[in-house]
Amino acid sequence: MMQVLPNTSTSHFETDGTMTVKHSRRDILKTSTAAAAGLAFYHGASPRRISAAESPNEKLRLACIGVGGRGAANVSGVQSQDMVAFCDVDEVRAGGTFEKFPNVTRYTDYRKMFDKIGGELDGVVISTPDHTHFHPTYIAMEHDLNVYLEKPLAHNVFETRTLCDLAREKKIATQLGNQRHAMPNMHRVVELVQSGAIGKVREVHSWIGGDRGMPAVPTSKPPVPKTLDYDLWVGPAKFFPYEPTICPYGWRFWWEFGTGETGNWGCHILDIPYWSLGLKHPERVDASGPPVDELRTPKSMHVTYRFNENNQDAPIDLHWYLGTPTDLLQQHGLSGKGMNTVFLGSDGILVCGFGSRKLYPEEKFADFKAPEPFVPDSPGFYNEWIAACKGGPASTCHFDYTGPMAESVLLGNVAYRAGGFSWDAATMTTGDNPKAQSLIRTPYRQGWEI
Structure with missing residues (x-):
């Protein structure tokens, strides 16, 4: 144990x-x-x-x-x-x-x-x-x-x-x-995808807009406030001198403490395709973006996950972006306002966010009748x-549902930092990419070992 x-x-x-x-x-x-x-x-x-x-x-x-x-x-x-x-x-x-x-x-x-x-x-x-x-x-x-x-x-x-x-x-x-996950609009999106409204889905694109990341490296060394137990705040992480731009919030954009906007928003937004398509563990993860900084998370990034197992009976590529994929939206004539996910299906396109959804081409779905709701309302999250x-x-x-999704979110960061890899979920191994393997489990500060 x-x-x-x-x-x-x-x-x-x-x-x-x-x-x-x-x-x-x-x-x-x-x-x-x-x-x-x-x-x-x-x-x-x-x-x-x-x-x-x-x-x-x-x-x-x-x-x-x-x-x-x-x-x-x-x-x-x-x-x-x-x-x-x-x-x-x-x-x-x-x-x-x-x-x-x-x-x-x-x-x-x-x-x-x-x-x-x-x-x-x-x-x-x-x-x-x-x-x-x-x-x-x-x-x-x-x-x-x-x-x-x-x-x-x-x-x-x-x-x-x-x-x-x-x-x-x-x-x-x-x-x-x-x-x-408890929002009614997300339930309706799941029902549209799973009822085959846009046919078989082969590709999904999800994103979080903005450009948060890569904060300035602090140069000051202010004293730790008497109202903060900073050593306990650092806990198992590698010790870093106190800096108010990191603690209490800016930690999110430092690899030692956070997981960037991917960790911040990935579980929320990728919940939509995960739920709709019955996804679990990817077989392949690749990523691209600006040069990797060893300390800080990036402002932009593009991750591609390949899922061979899903409810669509064929492989699916799931794309995750830091930053809005403007070229993709323009290519398909889509409005991304208020949206964060595009499902590309064999019979149409579904664009959605947490509170809205729209089917394309608009003329094709002008008289579309949504399926009877079959995802039950939440009694409250x-x-x-x-x-x-x-x-x-x-x-x-x-955790049996969200665990694999959280793992995939974190694997996106691994691929960005260490290069793409084939993922064996059963053994938690990254194929022939040892640098990626080194990020699957990281060491703790002395006294916090497991």
């Missing part, structure tokens, strides 16, 4: 390095009702089975790690439950959440939090920067806790696969923060996870 070795707060571990196991609140609260009914676990459903007959309205006891910025929105999403603990290294960024929930116990170090109350919790919401997704999630799962985790799931492919495998092994309720934690069906963005 893999073990996370923290550099402080070692009370969770015995001196021989083995992890102690405590009986959790969920173990105590397991009901005989579910067992008597012969209910099988869903992947994405908690081992803690709350019987609706016994306790239909029982609230989950949750801890939230990272409660400023995106974390504040996630706290709001689950605030119907029992907020037991908040953990954040930045008192200022987390200040709004602390003020809104003054009676919730606060921690700075999540390891100490798990040591003290891990057995009392039902789930954890994790909204930290990309480089600190893996460690708290892994420890939470070792405590058999359900997990809501922000995208892109983890910082590299090895971490992503490890968390997905552990979630499946422990039958943990998971949800990746692909909140747009956070409500899906809450219900799964209580023994309901898996939430729509559980």
